[in-house]
Amino acid sequence: MDTRSLHFFLQLSDNLHFGRTSELCHISPSALSRSIKQLEESLGVQLLERDNRSVRLTHQGQLLQSYARDLLQQWDSFRESLLEGAHELQGEISIYCSVTASYSFLHDILSLFRREHPSIEIVLHTGDPAPGIARVLAGKEDITIAARPEKLPQSLAFRRITVSPLVFISSLSDITQQPCSAASKEWAEIPMILSEEGPIRDHLNQWFNDIDTTPNVYAQVAGHEAIVSMVSLGFGIGVVPKIVLDNSPLKDKVSIMNNTPKLPSYDVGFCTLKKRLKSPIIKAFWSQL
Amino acid sequence: MDTRSLHFFLQLSDNLHFGRTSELCHISPSALSRSIKQLEESLGVQLLERDNRSVRLTHQGQLLQSYARDLLQQWDSFRESLLEGAHELQGEISIYCSVTASYSFLHDILSLFRREHPSIEIVLHTGDPAPGIARVLAGKEDITIAARPEKLPQSLAFRRITVSPLVFISSLSDITQQPCSAASKEWAEIPMILSEEGPIRDHLNQWFNDIDTTPNVYAQVAGHEAIVSMVSLGFGIGVVPKIVLDNSPLKDKVSIMNNTPKLPSYDVGFCTLKKRLKSPIIKAFWSQL
């Protein structure tokens, strides 16, 4: 079945005349005759009773007439609705980031994006940003907000949002001595609250290595917010990007330590697969950053 | 749009893999690729985002997926219903005859026909049988019950039901003298109630011509039943087929006259266009007679 044949049939069923119909359809009479015959064969029923002088619809022909009318009309409507919808981008975009990021950067960006592309649904997952890049690589998410890793896979596109220094934090009420220089061996004794994985953990491992010390890991947690929480309770010293602290309701409960050597800065930004940028939806989001 | 392309698209949208889909559809990958591309062009929207490694549906693709599923399923259902309906004859058959005919012959025939072909609708028009044949010739009716005319047009098929003598009838209470022989000149005085047209009128004209008389026409009416009615009221003498009298509730109010010369018999039967017998519905009716 194709729409062309149905159009021919409809036209023919209206004026019941092969010659006139073939002119209206801009085909030769023989082509029309064959088209109808073929339609009848594909359906297995006779649609028209032909006489050398007249043409009339059979019962099945009448049924097809009304059915085909509906079908074609609905198909046209559907096609139009597709085209209308094509003018504005539609679809879904999934974003993975930390709670902090969703509060700080993402809110403004999403509200702007929503205004520009109201038909794109945004699926937001929050959690520990450390596995964000892995999730993007695995295709589980379109975009993540994450720290730029040491070596960015070539398949990834990265757009920096901000640079935030990594800071050591300790509880205000903590009576533990605060080491200030790399020479101090007291680091080995101080309980540390660290990320399980991710660039920060890598940096810290390097940092401890530089001062020839092995950290005394009190707890490994997932999520920067949890680190702040545990530090504020006096469980130990933690390391978080300063921006996490700025957005934390517990920021008054902890203090920033001024250690040397400094940790590298936390390069935070959007991250997606380069090939996903070919998708108009992702591209629209990306180009708005 | 044709159903084949839609089937391809549906299969592809399910497993999102050109290679596997092309095998399932028994076509080459290139044919599949081109078919989808063509579908996209005909709709004016992109249905799938292709990557050399993956395929995913766009928003419009998802819309088409659900639409096409419905469309194809409904089309299949419709096709089946057409085929089911094709086993038994369906349609309409229009019959024109006199009230008498519908009472006498038609009832039994129609009840049998109805039992054999319950899906054929019967449209019954009753009236003066004289114009019946003209109506059939004009295509206004499929079948009529009528007297066989002197010269039957070649395009008509005729199947006799019965032969009924034409009889003169007069009112029982009528005091007018009843002429019994052709010699009588009194015919010219007797008021006659005649059909407007039709074979009976032709026969009567001939009959009066044979006895060298011109009828005194009191009334020209349409419909045999009306003649009986007027005769019974004593308005004059009429001529009707005997079968009309047999089926008339007024048959006790009139008497049959025994005149000479006799009128020819009324050859009554079914009549239809020969070419209409090619229609299975008409043929079914005809072959049942």
Added chain:
DNA sequence: CTCAATGTTGCGTAAAATGATATATTTGCA
């Protein structure tokens, strides 16, 4: 860095559709 996987494109061939013409049949008219 090479290899395998995958969608797409070029090209030659096969199939299908098309239009012009011829044909069979019927209707209308002289």
Added chain:
DNA sequence: TGCAAATATATCATTTTACGCAACATTGAG
């Protein structure tokens, strides 16, 4: 009764379209 017009269909040469094979471009994995 016979002839011309009308009409759907069969036939055949031509054009258009679809198809499959092979080659290609791109990408991801080991």
